[in-house]
Amino acid sequence: GEDVEQSLFLSVREGDSSVINCTYTDSSSTYLYWYKQEPGAGLQLLTYIFSNMDMKQDQRLTVLLNKKDKHLSLRIADTQTGDSAIYFCAESNGNRDDKIIFGKGTRLHILP
Amino acid sequence: KAGVTQTPRYLIKTRGQQVTLSCSPISGHRSVSWYQQTPGQGLQFLFEYFSETQRNKGNFPGRFSGRQFSNSRSEMNVSTLELGDSALYLCASRVNPDAKNIQYFGAGTRLSVL
Numbered sequence: 001g002e003d004v005e006q007s008l009f010l011s012v013r014e015g016d017s018s019v020i021n022c023t024y025t026d027s028s029s030t031y032l033y034w035y036k037q038e039p040g041a042g043l044q045l046l047t048y049i050f051s052n053m054d055m056k057q058d059q060r061l062t063v064l065l066n067k068k069d070k071h072l073s074l075r076i077a078d079t080q081t082g083d084s085a086i087y088f089c090a091e092s093n094g095n096r097d098d099k100i101i102f103g104k105g106t107r108l109h110i111l112p
Numbered sequence: 113k114a115g116v117t118q119t120p121r122y123l124i125k126t127r128g129q130q131v132t133l134s135c136s137p138i139s140g141h142r143s144v145s146w147y148q149q150t151p152g153q154g155l156q157f158l159f160e161y162f163s164e165t166q167r168n169k170g171n172f173p174g175r176f177s178g179r180q181f182s183n184s185r186s187e188m189n190v191s192t193l194e195l196g197d198s199a200l201y202l203c204a205s206r207v208n209p210d211a212k213n214i215q216y217f218g219a220g221t222r223l224s225v226l
Contacts, residue, residue, distance in 0.1 A: 030212070031212060033214070035217070041219055041220075042116075042118075042202055042218050042219040042220045043155075043202065043204075043217040045214055045215075045216065048214060098168075098210055099157065099160075100145075100157075102147075102154065102155040103154070104154035104155075105154060105155075
């Protein structure tokens with residue numbers, strides 16, 4: 001069935017760039033999302049990309065999509081302590097009753 | 113515009129009891145989805161409601177049920193609670209269940225079963 005995979009942990013020094021990777025299996029994925037979850041909170045939509053795009057930039061965030069390899073990444077420039085959170089990759093398409101499939105999340109830890 | 117509102121934020125119940133969680137979607141959103149989040153299993157989809165009808169269902173036992181009202185508010189019920197039901201329950205709303213519509217999440221209800 002459809003699956004979304006992410007590494008569980010990432011440690012980055014404050015000020016460096018963080019790159020969180022995600023792979024998915026459904027070749028008909030149309031929409032791909034990144035959500036952020038801070039402790040004790042729900043999921044906050046960070047950014048999304050349509051499958052007909054390769055890249056999307058929004059301030060410190062850059063999303064890269066390699067559709068051939070079914071690989072999505074989120075780059076956070078100049079990582080700050082406030083970026084410490086769990087980041088979820090998710091995908092959906094219209095052929096699967098519009099269900100959204102989430103990865104298990106990557107916990108980003110910021111080193112001083 | 114108010115976001116997705118979930119009540120209560122925290123609940124403590126004992127095994128065998130039942131619980132009802134509530135979700136008010138963003139104004140104008142008619143689709144509501146429920147997820148269970150646990151450290152081991154991540155985010156697991158429970159069900160989605162649209163126009164008072166269950167549209168999609170995840171792989172959960174029949175103890176988990178839900179409904180949606182005409183004002184799009186949704187409730188989720190868990191009967192005969194088990195220890196393993198302890199989790200963060202998240203509700204998300206979107207305009208309608210079209211893949212291009214983004215889901216917005218509430219802060220969740222943290223359920224502890226003792």
